[in-house]
Amino acid sequence: MKRKIYAGAAIRDLREARGLTQIDLARRIGVSSSYMSQIETNQRSLSGTVIVELARVLRVDVSAFSSDDNIRLAATLREVLGDPVFSGLDIPLQELRNAALHAPKLGRALIDLHRVYRKVEEKYRSLDDALRATEGNFGSRQSAFEEVRDFFHFIGNYVDSLDRAAEALSSRIAEGPDSLLNRLSCYLETNYHISVSRISPSDGTSFVSNLDRARRVLLLNDTLPRATLAFAVARHLAILAFSDAIEAVVADASFQGTDAGAVCTAALANYFAGALLMPYARFAEEARRTRHDVERLAARFGVSIEQVCHRLSTLQRPGNEGVPMYFLRVDRAGNITKRHSATRLQFARYGGACPIWNIHEAFEAPDRFLVQIAEMPDGDQYLSVAHAITKGGGRFDSVRLRYAVGFGCELAHANEFVYSDVIDARNPRAVVKIGISCRLCDRSDCPQRAIPPFDKGIDVNPDSRNIVPYQLKDIRS
Known part of the structure; x- marks a missing residue:
């Protein structure tokens, strides 16, 4: 179906710029004044003949009356109104198209105003970050996820009470000939009378686990990798066995946001699961012995590469600290979905990471570990490792999530990582100069x-x- 073209605002601006009245323009293109009025108020679309005559009289190209500008303006308004500052507004797309069509100047003014607002907001947020770094308090404008991320950052991404409890429980779930998943399932059934059942969803549903407390059954999606399922069982064990300890940590955090407590509870259950599957002392020793080869560590502990990378960033136990590391995960759009740094490396709090960082290139080489010497604007240099991962799958029609994980350390510790064997730190051409993000670089x-x-x-x-x-x-x- 041919798309109708409306360009009332553009025609009105061109007419007024040339000093013509509506009656004058109507007479020159051979239509009635009422017809011209309906065109300028977008009550009538433009025919091919009228477009040609308007272009001749107003001395412009016919493209001046294209409706593409209105479509782009509506799309931009939709993106702007997606900002959390407009939360609660649910403006239909058709209403945005009408605004772009009938009031384009107002729409562009709103976009310009939002651009100024974001610029000022970013400036003051950078000041807030500096104040939080010196005063150790949390800002009141953070989202729940940001507040929880800052909580883990300020405690060094290490929770001693849960870490030691998980390590003690791991020693009771002794290693044996059976798989880790089966040992965890057996422990859950023996101690909490909850049976574990694996099912293969017939419709490709992307659930991981579901605990039915009434039936005392934990359902697992059997199409997912065993490392994912073992982590899921360990996470449910955390909630069942250590909810009091988790609640105590949340209470001590004194979150300001109403949802931050629930987000932190889930994050702490995940933290416990990682500590249970990779108990601190054994994991730290293996990390040193293998020079932080994440593939060997994943095979040794029966976990995923992402779980290993995340666990390496938590090795901050006093007296037995691991190498200070950073860890992050990004999606294909460049959004940082996980981040932690025990180094001086800082991540962008809003928006994506530096485009020349090797973590973005990882999507193009999903079977490789990419290694880079990255230098920040302050001169600090880092061994930077990136690898693409896929989550989900197991059947043709299942949902697959694609991410890239990045991890590394300051260059002074690079020799403790097997990945440093492929770089020449003495060659200045090997150094890639990156930044936090374009807005902050x-x-x-x-x-x-x-x-x-x-x-x-x-x-x-x-x-x-x-x-x-x-x-x-x-x-x-």
């Missing part, structure tokens, strides 16, 4: 820059063009 020579830093101006020289079409400059007050 003031490197003036980065060819991958997407947008200027929020605190810098730009200088565009019409006589010179580089890969990035502007130069950065300080904003003078």
Whole structure:
């Protein structure tokens, strides 16, 4: 079906710019004044003949009356109104299209206002971050996930009470000829009278586990990897056996957000599961012995590569600390879905990570571990390792989630990682200069820059063009 074209606002602006009245324009293109009024109020679409006549009289190209601008404007408004600051607004797409069609200047003004708001907000959030770093308190504007992430960051991503409890429980679930999943299932049934049943969803449902307390049955999705199912059983054990300890940690955190407690409870159950499957002393010893080879550690403990990477970032037990590491997980859109750093490396709190960091390249080489020497703007250098992972699957029609995990350490500790064997730290050409994010990075020579830093101006020289079409400059007050 041919799309109807409405361009009332554009026609009105062009007419007024040329000093024509509605009657004048109607007469020149051969239509009635009432017809012209209906065109400018978008009550009538434009025919091919009218478009040609309007282009001739107003001396513009026919593309000036395309409705593509309205479609793009509606899409941009939809993205802007997705900002959490507009939470509670549920504006239908058709209403946004009407706004773009009938009030495009108002729509663009809203977009410009939101752009200014985000710029100011980012500036003050950076100040908030600096204040939190010195005062150790949490901001009131954080989401529940951000507040919980900051909680784990400030405690060094290590929870001693749960870690030691998980280690003690692991010693009771002794190693044997049976699989880890079966040993955990047997312990759950023996001590809590909950049987474990594996089912294969007939419709490709993506659930992992479901505890039916009334029937005392824990259902597991049998199409998923055994490492995923073992982690799921361990997570339910955490809630069943150590809910009081978890609640005590949550209470001590004194979260400000109403949902942060529930988010933290789930995160602590996951933390316990990781500590149960990879008990601290044995895991730390194996990590040192294998030089942090995550594939060997995953095989040794019967867990996934992501679980190993996450566990390595928690080895902060006083007196038996592991190498200070960073860990993050990103999706294909560049969103950081997990992050922790026991190093000085900082992640972007909002938006994606630096585009030249090797974690983005990992999606292009899913069977490889990518190794990079990454240098931050402050001069600190890191051994940076990235690897793509796929979660889910097990059948043709099941949901598959694709992520990339990144981990590493300051270059001074690089020799403790097997991945350093493939780099030459003495070669300056091997160093890749990255940043936190484009908005927070003031490197003036980065060819991958997407947008200027929020605190810098730009200088565009019409006589010179580089890969990035502007130069950065300080904003003078």
